[in-house]
Amino acid sequence: NAGVMQNPRHLVRRRGQEARLRCSPMKGHSHVYWYRQLPEEGLKFMVYLQKENIIDESGMPKERFSAEFPKEGPSILRIQQVVRGDSAAYFCASSPDGGPQRKLFFGSGTQLSVL
Amino acid sequence: EDQVTQSPEALRLQEGESSSLNCSYTVSGLRGLFWYRQDPGKGPEFLFTLYSAGEEKEKERLKATLTKKESFLHITAPKPEDSATYLCAVQARGGATNKLIFGTGTLLAVQP
Numbered sequence: 326n327a328g329v330m331q332n333p334r335h336l337v338r339r340r341g342q343e344a345r346l347r348c349s350p351m352k353g354h355s356h357v358y359w360y361r362q363l364p365e366e367g368l369k370f371m372v373y374l375q376k377e378n379i380i381d382e383s384g385m386p387k388e389r390f391s392a393e394f395p396k397e398g399p400s401i402l403r404i405q406q407v408v409r410g411d412s413a414a415y416f417c418a419s420s421p422d423g424g425p426q427r428k429l430f431f432g433s434g435t436q437l438s439v440l
Numbered sequence: 441e442d443q444v445t446q447s448p449e450a451l452r453l454q455e456g457e458s459s460s461l462n463c464s465y466t467v468s469g470l471r472g473l474f475w476y477r478q479d480p481g482k483g484p485e486f487l488f489t490l491y492s493a494g495e496e497k498e499k500e501r502l503k504a505t506l507t508k509k510e511s512f513l514h515i516t517a518p519k520p521e522d523s524a525t526y527l528c529a530v531q532a533r534g535g536a537t538n539k540l541i542f543g544t545g546t547l548l549a550v551q552p
Contacts, residue, residue: 329483358538367444367542368484368527381539416483420538426472426491426531427538431483 327352329419329432330399337438344404344411346435350419356380357400358429359392362414374400375423404437412439442467442532446543453518453550461513461546463528471531473511474540475504478525487513487526518550 330349338344350357359371370384374394385392389407394400404411414436418429443466453459465473472491476484488497490506497504501522503514513526525547529540 356538360542365544367544368529368540370539370541373539384539418483423538425538426489428474428486428489429538429540430486431476433481433483 329354329417329430331415331417331432331435333435334433335436335438337440338407339440340408341406344407344437346402346404346415346417346437348400348402348417348419348432350400350417351421351430354419354421354430356420356423357394358418358420359400359402360416360418360431362416362434364413368416371402380423407437407439409439412437442530442541444528444530444541444543446526446528446546448546449544450547451549453515453548455519455550455552456517458514458516458518460515461526461548463511463513463543464509465511465528465530467530467532467541469533471533473506474529474531475502475511475513476527476529478527478545484527515548518548520550520552523548523550 357374360368362368372385372392373381389405391403414434416434418431420427445464447462475487478484488504493508505512525545527545529542
């Protein structure tokens, strides 16, 4: 049973370009969470999605960032017009449902580097 | 504001030398406290969930405990393969289900 799959593992973009990060949750999981880990900082919550719905985007910057989890296919975290400060490790996690206290299963992350 | 503070930032142990990692938290109603392990270049791997003060959980050489203000991760007779960053996170009541607030972690190095 494959775990949470994220791709690409490493992504290099120049300032002003777009970055697209993909996340396929574990089989049978319909809830996806995105976290960002900046150097020397802890993991920060960005957004929580269910299939075709954004449940909580309180941690997502208001501009340039968007996320989706379509009925078919992976969840996508999209960053438009990237800046150097977007350089970080982006982790996706999934859970089978949205019940409280559910443990999250994390992917190996995408390391975004902005030149 | 909900907050998690972990100490020490880094810890170096000799193989077999037991120790404890600390996680202090401030949260408006605790729904759960989670411990994760993170290896370099990998995502966090779940270890334990604790729900109420006084609760304890064990797994191999690890034991997690919880009070109303903090949690400890006790490592008994550690081995080099226990070297990793240990992350503590809390889930608060009233927020989005399963949203976790993480500390910055304790980097543990166990030398043979």
